[in-house]
Amino acid sequence: MKIPMKVDYGVRALVELALHYGDGPVQTAVIASKQGIPEAYLDQLMTSLNKFGFVHSRRGPQGGHSLALDPKDIDLNMVMERLDSSNSPLDCLINPHDCALSHTCAQQEVWKTVEESIRDVLSNITVA
Incomplete structure (x- = not known):
């Protein structure tokens, strides 16, 4: 399973904000520098x-970003689902009707189980 760059960077940013949870907003430049993410x-x-x-975002000299939720309430499955809606091991699991073999496919149930297992694991890991 390959984690898309958007999800990787999103998790890095959220973990950085979790490290500063309750300390006020963190500027984009600080997150980018510490996590090696291009600022743009x-x-x-x-x-x-x-x-x-x-996150909550605030503009201006005292601006920046802070977590909108407790870090313990942000799990990696939530992040993955929102930043990468196509996070399935096979396309046919997203749109079974697109595959002519979906009703007789021998491996579809196996991959569904893999997908569910991945989601379960990610649901138990937070950014805290």
Whole structure:
């Protein structure tokens, strides 16, 4: 399973914010520098994380980003689902009707089990 860059960077940013939870906003430049994320890309990503309710963002000299939720309440499955809606090991698990063999496929149930197991593991890991 390959983790998309958007999810990787999103988790890094959320973990960095978790390290500063309760300390006030953290500037994008600080997150980018500490986590090795291109700042321009991180700006766009923080907009998405804000939209999905993971972070609060504030502009201005005292601005920056902070977690909108307790770090213990943000699990990796939540992050993966929101930042990468196509996070399935096989396309046919997302759209079974697109595959002519879906009703007789011998491996589909195996991959469904793998997918469920991955989701279960990710659901038990938080950014805290």
